[in-house]
Amino acid sequence: MKNITKKFGHLTANDNINLTVYKGEVHALLGENGAGKSTLMNQLYGMIEPTSGEIYINGNKVNVNNPNVAIANGIGMVHQHFMLVEPFTVVENIILGSEITKYGVLDMKKAKEEIVELSEKYSLYVNPDDKIEDITVGMQQRVEILKALYRGADILILDEPTSVLTPQEIKELVIIIDNLTKEGKSVIIITHKLKEIKQVADNCTIIRRGKRIDTVKVDEVTEEELAAKMVGREVTFKVPKEDRETSDTVLSIDNITVKNNRGLVAVDGLSLEVKRGEIVGIAGVDGNGQSELVEAITGLRKIEKGHVKINGKDITNMTPRKIIDNKVSTIPENRQKVGLVLDFSIYENMILENYHKEPFSKKGILQKDKIIDNAKNLIKQFDIRPTDETVLAKSLSGGNQQKVIIAREIMNNPDLLIATQPTRGLDVGAIEYVHKELVKQRDRNKAVLLVSLELDEVMNVSDRIAVIYEGKIKYVVDAKEATEAKLGLEMAGGKK
Amino acid sequence: MTLLSILFGFIITAIILLIARYNPLQIYGVIVKGVFSKPKYIAYTIIKSTPLILTGVSIAFALKTGLLNIGAEGQFIVGTIVASMAGYFFNLPPVIHPIVVMVVAIIFGGLWGALIGALKAKFGIHEVISSIMLNWIALYAHNAVINIPAFFERTNKAHTIKDSASIVFLEGFKNSESGKEWLLDHPGIRDILKAPVNYGIIIAILVAILIWFILNKTTLGFRLRAVGYNKFAAEYGGINVKRNIVTSMFISGSVSGLAGALMILGVSKGITTLSAMEGYGLDGIGVALIAGNSPIACIFSGLFFGALKYGGSKIQARPIEAPKEIISIMIGTIIFFIAIPRIVKVLKRLTGRKGVTR
Numbered sequence: 001m002k003n004i005t006k007k008f009g010h011l012t013a014n015d016n017i018n019l020t021v022y023k024g025e026v027h028a029l030l031g032e033n034g035a036g037k038s039t040l041m042n043q044l045y046g047m048i049e050p051t052s053g054e055i056y057i058n059g060n061k062v063n064v065n066n067p068n069v070a071i072a073n074g075i076g077m078v079h080q081h082f083m084l085v086e087p088f089t090v091v092e093n094i095i096l097g098s099e100i101t102k103y104g105v106l107d108m109k110k111a112k113e114e115i116v117e118l119s120e121k122y123s124l125y126v127n128p129d130d131k132i133e134d135i136t137v138g139m140q141q142r143v144e145i146l147k148a149l150y151r152g153a154d155i156l157i158l159d160e161p162t163s164v165l166t167p168q169e170i171k172e173l174v175i176i177i178d179n180l181t182k183e184g185k186s187v188i189i190i191t192h193k194l195k196e197i198k199q200v201a202d203n204c205t206i207i208r209r210g211k212r213i214d215t216v217k218v219d220e221v222t223e224e225e226l227a228a229k230m231v232g233r234e235v236t237f238k239v240p241k242e243d244r245e246t247s248d249t250v251l252s253i254d255n256i257t258v259k260n261n262r263g264l265v266a267v268d269g270l271s272l273e274v275k276r277g278e279i280v281g282i283a284g285v286d287g288n289g290q291s292e293l294v295e296a297i298t299g300l301r302k303i304e305k306g307h308v309k310i311n312g313k314d315i316t317n318m319t320p321r322k323i324i325d326n327k328v329s330t331i332p333e334n335r336q337k338v339g340l341v342l343d344f345s346i347y348e349n350m351i352l353e354n355y356h357k358e359p360f361s362k363k364g365i366l367q368k369d370k371i372i373d374n375a376k377n378l379i380k381q382f383d384i385r386p387t388d389e390t391v392l393a394k395s396l397s398g399g400n401q402q403k404v405i406i407a408r409e410i411m412n413n414p415d416l417l418i419a420t421q422p423t424r425g426l427d428v429g430a431i432e433y434v435h436k437e438l439v440k441q442r443d444r445n446k447a448v449l450l451v452s453l454e455l456d457e458v459m460n461v462s463d464r465i466a467v468i469y470e471g472k473i474k475y476v477v478d479a480k481e482a483t484e485a486k487l488g489l490e491m492a493g494g495k496k
Numbered sequence: 497m498t499l500l501s502i503l504f505g506f507i508i509t510a511i512i513l514l515i516a517r518y519n520p521l522q523i524y525g526v527i528v529k530g531v532f533s534k535p536k537y538i539a540y541t542i543i544k545s546t547p548l549i550l551t552g553v554s555i556a557f558a559l560k561t562g563l564l565n566i567g568a569e570g571q572f573i574v575g576t577i578v579a580s581m582a583g584y585f586f587n588l589p590p591v592i593h594p595i596v597v598m599v600v601a602i603i604f605g606g607l608w609g610a611l612i613g614a615l616k617a618k619f620g621i622h623e624v625i626s627s628i629m630l631n632w633i634a635l636y637a638h639n640a641v642i643n644i645p646a647f648f649e650r651t652n653k654a655h656t657i658k659d660s661a662s663i664v665f666l667e668g669f670k671n672s673e674s675g676k677e678w679l680l681d682h683p684g685i686r687d688i689l690k691a692p693v694n695y696g697i698i699i700a701i702l703v704a705i706l707i708w709f710i711l712n713k714t715t716l717g718f719r720l721r722a723v724g725y726n727k728f729a730a731e732y733g734g735i736n737v738k739r740n741i742v743t744s745m746f747i748s749g750s751v752s753g754l755a756g757a758l759m760i761l762g763v764s765k766g767i768t769t770l771s772a773m774e775g776y777g778l779d780g781i782g783v784a785l786i787a788g789n790s791p792i793a794c795i796f797s798g799l800f801f802g803a804l805k806y807g808g809s810k811i812q813a814r815p816i817e818a819p820k821e822i823i824s825i826m827i828g829t830i831i832f833f834i835a836i837p838r839i840v841k842v843l844k845r846l847t848g849r850k851g852v853t854r
Contacts, residue, residue, distance in 0.1 A: 300732065321734035330732070338732045343725040352722065352733040361715045368713075 004053035006039055013039040015210040016053075021155065021188060024181045028197040028218070029190045030230050031207035032399075032427040037190045040207070041157050044188075045077045046070040057155075076148025080160040082140055086133040090126050091115055094147050118149055122179045136287075138169030145176065155186045162196055168285065174200050192230075192427040194223040195456075206230050231429045239435045239460045241443075246275040246463075248311070250416050250447035251297070256306030256316075258289070258296040258471075266292035268471035269306070274416065279438060279448040281462030281479075283455055285491050289471035290451045291333060294420050298330050299323045311415060324353055329414035331405055333421045333451075335398070339405040342394035346384070347375035349393050350408050378407040383433075399430040406437060417441050418449045423457060435461050455487060467491055502786075505830030512825060518818055526816060527807035535684065537806070539691040543763060545802025546696040547572070550755035551780025552787060552794035552801075553704045558748040559789045560711055562724030565745065567612050567627030568752040569777025570634035573770075574608045575601040575756025577638050580767045581647065583657025583760060593661040598699075598757050605753010606746040608634065613745030617738035623745070631773065639769050649766075656766035663761040665693045694762030701795055703751060708791040710747070720744050752777060779805075782831045801827070 006014040013036045021027045029037045042048050044055060046064040055062055057073045064070050070077075084093050095111045102110075112128050119126055124142040132140060141161065148156055158177075162170045177187050177200050191197060197204055197218060204221075206213040206229045213229050251274040258267035266289040274280045284290055295301035297308055299320040307316045310326045318326075332338040340349050351360050351371055359370040375389040384403045386396075393401060402422065409417060419438060423431040438461055442448050452458050458465055465482050467475040467490040475490040510520035531541050551568045558565035565571075582597040612630060615621040641647065642654045649655045659667070669675040670689045679686035711717040722730040723740045731737050755776060760766065783801050787793035808823030 298732070319734070319736070320731060321736070324734045332732060337726075338728045341722050341726040341729045344722070348718070351718075352729065355718045356715045364715050366713055366715060366718060 001040070001044060002054045002056065004040060004043060004050050004055075006036075006043060006048065007051045012210050014043075014050075017207070017210075017212045019205055019212070019215075021186050023154075023186055024184050025203065026177060026181055026187045026189065026201045028201035028204040029188060029207060030192065030194075030197060030204050030226060032192075032230060032429050035207045035230075035427075036210040037207050038159060041077065041159065041188065041190060044070065045075055045157060071151050071153070074152060074154035075157065076151060076153025076155070077157040078141065078144040078148060078159065078161065082144055084132045084140060084143060087131060089129050089131055090135070090143050090146075091128045093132060093143055094150050096147075098151055115146060115150065118146055122149065122176060122183070124149075124176060136169075138165050138172065141165065141169075141173070142176070153185070155188065156180065157188045157190070159190045160192075161189060162191065162193055170196065192431075194226050194428065197226065198223060208232060227428045230427070239439060241439045244277045244442065244463075246277045247445070249273050249275050250311055251449060252307075252309040252312075253293075253297070254307045254309070256293075256296060256308060257304045258292045258301055259304060260289075260292050266471055267296065270468075270472055271306075272466055272473050272476075274447045274449050276415075276447050277442060277445050278463040279442045279450055279461055281450040281452065281458035281465045282468050282473075283452070283458040283465055283487055283491060284468035286453050288468050290420075290468055292471075293468070294330065294333070294418055294451055297323075297418065298328065324412070327413070327415040328418065329409040329412045329416070330418040331402075331409055331420060331422045333424075335401050335405055340393045340401055343392060345390050345392055346379065346396070346404055347371050347389040349404055350375045350378055352408065353412065378404075378411060382407040399426045402426060402430070402434070406434060410437060410441060414446065416447045416449065418451070420451045421453060422450070423452075423454070431457075455484065455491075459484065459487070469493055501833035502830050504833045505826065508829045508833075509822075509826040512829075513822065516822075518816065518822070522816060523811055523818060523822065526811050527804065530807035530810035531803045534687065536687045536691055539688050539693050541799070541803050541806045542697050543691060543693065544806045545799045546694075546700045546762070547755040547759050547776045548779055548783050548801045548805075549697075549700040549704060549795055549798030550758070551752050551776050552783025552798050553700075553707050553791045554748045554751035554755070555777075555780045556784040556787060556789040556791055556794050557707050557711065557751065558744060559784060560724055561720040561740075561744040561748075562727070563613075563616075563623050563741065563744055563748070565609065565612070565627060565748045565752075566624050566781070567609060567630050567745075567749065567777070568780045569773050569775070570627070570631035571605040571608045571749040571752035572756040572759075572777045573631070573634040573638050573773070575605045575753030576760050576764075576767055577634075577641055577756075578604045578753075579757035579760040580654060580657060581641070583661035584647065584655045584766070586661075587658070588660060590660045593658065594663045594761050597657075597661055597761060598754060601753045601757030602750040603753075605756065606750030608753065609749015610742050610746040612749075613742035616745075617741045631777070635770060635773055638767060642767060642769055652769035654767050657760065661761055662765070663695045663699075663758070665689075665695060692763050694758075696758035696762040699754075699758060700798070703754065704791045704795050707747075707751065711791065716743070752780070755780075782827060785831055786834050 001017065001019040004014050004017045005012065017040060019040070029040070031037045043050050044064065046067045046069050049065050055064055062069065062073055085096065091108065091112050094115055099106055101107060115128055124146055126139055126142050126146065132143065145156065161173060165173060180187055189201060201218045203215060204218050204226065205215045206226065208230060253270060253272045255269050255271050256267055257265060257269060260266035270289070270293065272280070282290055292301055296303050299318055299322070303316050307314055309315065310328055313326060315323050315326055336342060341352065351374065354360055355366065359367060360374070361367055372389060378384070379387050379389060382403050384400050384407065393404065396404065406422070422434050426434065438448050438450065450458065450462055459479065459482060462479045465477050465479055465487065466473045467487060469491060513520040513523055531537055551572060554568050555565050579597050579601045582600045586593065586596065588596055608630060612623050612626045615626045616623050642652065647654045666689060670679060679689065711721065719735050720740055720743065722733065722735060723737050727737045779801060783794055783797045786797040786800065804823060804827055808826070809820060811818040811822060812820055
């Protein structure tokens with residue numbers, strides 16, 4: 001890609017960027033949220049056209065003005081938010097748009113054969129007849145990759161591929177990428193995960209504010225150096241925090257049982273305490289009951305047995321409204337589905353929980369000036385971009401959407417702040433920011449419950465770590481004494 | 497955007513008319529003359545638009561809160577039933593009487609709608625299904641009620657409402673002896689008053705503004721819109737989704753019920769057996785769509801609809817003698833182009849590639 005510039009009105013998203021990717025190479029695109037990496041790749045895939053600049057594929061200049069051209073030239077893209085039809089099967093999704101027909105009738109048998117062949121070639125194991133809605137996220141991603149390979153992709157663009165995977169699935173993805181490059185495919189990964197860039201990429205191009213900052217050989221740089229280039233300043237990974245005395249118990253979970261959507265027991269007699277002045281981190285592989293646990297505490301899911309108390313008050317099975325009123329705030333796992341109303345503006349999302357209270361409303365009438373003031377303050381305080389409070393939430397980048405949610409929850413001044421996957425999809429700068437906020441909250445003598453699939457995050461941020469496995473907390477340890485090996489073992493069940 | 501769709505609608509209908517061997521310009525001319533050439537016609541247009549504005553507002557409101565209230569038709573019918581009964585059986589002084597009738601219609605229309613909401617909230621039954629079934633129940637109840645002995649006047653007709661309930665403008669005056677004399681000297685005004693000009697239009701406009709206010713300026717409206725856009729986030733934020741679905745449907749139903757009441761109080765003065773649904777509720781869907789679900793815009797799209805329907809009825813007369821279905825085709829085509837804006841987008845893309853931004 002030569003001298004690619006992309007402007008949206010006055011906004012220059014890509015400024016004269018050059019990118020070269022070789023056959024069999026894994027090339028990482030690193031940058032903060034809003035830096036322009038996705039915009040760049042969307043031009044390569046034909047979803048938008050460059051304002052100026054050229055794209056050469058295998059030495060030939062190509063005018064990629066829609067995805068079909070990209071696909072015809074061997075480019076395939078796996079987006080961060082998958083584009084799969086949930087009720088359809090794996091096979092149906094893969095062939096969608098490129099169906100093989102025999103006299104006008106779908107030749108499913110042939111399609112299945114071809115897909116099984118492909119999946120074995122690249123170790124992308126899937127069951128062709130499974131429905132998308134029934135399989136894990138890791139498997140869905142494999143289906144997306146197969147979709148691209150099925151159409152003959154030689155260059156695969158993966159957009160934030162690991163943000164939705166468990167640690168185990170990430171390991172498998174690394175192997176898959178390895179297999180792809182062995183077969184001569186090139187892989188471009190858009191990512192913030194410095195650790196994974198080190199694991200998997202050969203070269204890395206850093207983009208900051210639309211400009212290409214540098215292209216480096218991954219072996220020759222450290223994670224700290226990469227982060228510094230990305231953000232433009234020094235970035236710390238270790239979360240600075242001082243020791244604190246803990247005091248009263250804020251959250252007391254006593255032997256609760258909660259069922260999941262399929263009616264099976266997900267939380268199985270779980271007990272846990274979180275005190276003021278501490279951050280308790282729940283570590284665990286996805287699917288061991290964390291989501292159901294948080295939903296149960298916040299009133300979104302029924303607690304079958306047991307009790308949950310906040311500051312000594314029993315809140316078991318209270319409505320979400322009452323629980324919020326009892327000074328519990330949550331940063332939800334799924335910011336777009338649950339945390340924000342995407343069609344509302346920033347200022348409306350800011351008052352999602354408090355619209356009915358003064359000063360935001362008086363006797364049922366919304367006080368718009370107070371609402372706008374509140375939003376302006378929070379935008380400034382939490383450095384939310386763009387700074388226009390009337391912008392709809394759906395136009396914000398993932399990191400800024402998360403900031404809106406965090407701003408809103410922290411301003412509630414809760415006694416218990418539950419943070420579920422708070423840094424999913426965020427770049428290093430934003431992650432640093434979120435962690436600082438969590439520590440600040442704990443320094444205000446409040447309680448913080450952190451639930452995260454990133455073991456590093458749990459280890460860096462928490463004061464105490466609890467491992468959840470099959471719906472129970474079996475192992476609790478002081479963060480200072482925790483080791484990755486022991487935690488990993490407990491997360492897998494604790495058996496050698 | 498909408499104007500472009502309306503233009504397309506007129507053009508496509510013109511083509512269809514040409515194929516059917518009518519002169520589109522002649523037909524359009526008749527419609528325009530039929531609406532604007534006499535003050536009386538303008539009056540009739542406004543009268544015809546009044547219920548459409550309200551059913552449009554009713555459906556627009558529901559759509560903004562995430563619900564498709566096809567039941568507007570049934571709520572309208574329920575409104576006419578209770579309005580004609582309250583108009584006949586109650587004995588109240590003028591001004592008070594119509595107000596009471598309207599309140600009763602609002603309540604019962606609202607309940608008829610709330611029932612749909614409750615079925616959805618409690619049992620997950622989709623509002624379209626329960627709406628359609630309740631529409632039919634309302635229709636047959638309407639016809640059954642006419643046969644109640646106390647209400648029955650003559651075959652297929654129930655008693656008319658008392659004069660005290662009427663909201664027709666200057667009704668007493670134009671029917672009195674002195675009034676009729678005065679009007680002979682003022683033929684222009686007499687002409688206008690031949691139509692049942694009534695206060696309904698003022699009420700409709702006020703209600704549209706009120707609904708707009710509720711939706712955009714109150715905490716109730718905020719909650720309902722949040723539930724409509726994203727019920728998961730609304731629930732997480734502490735909003736009671738189920739209760740608000742019922743509230744939404746109540747408000748929507750009450751507006752359609754009011755539409756029915758205004759029809760009785762201002763125009764028909766009583767109910768007669770219906771062989772089929774009159775379609776005000778269903779037309780309301782078109783009104784709401786053309787208005788882009790904005791309550792205020794419903795005022796204008798309601799008037800537009802009313803003009804098409806009233807002016808359109810005149811094409812059945814000589815010299816054209818076209819079937820009234822032509823009007824339905826025209827209205828349908830316009831809605832087609834509005835409700836499917838993607839067609840315009842696709843046309844744009846075919847003529848010159850414009851990228852999709854993420």
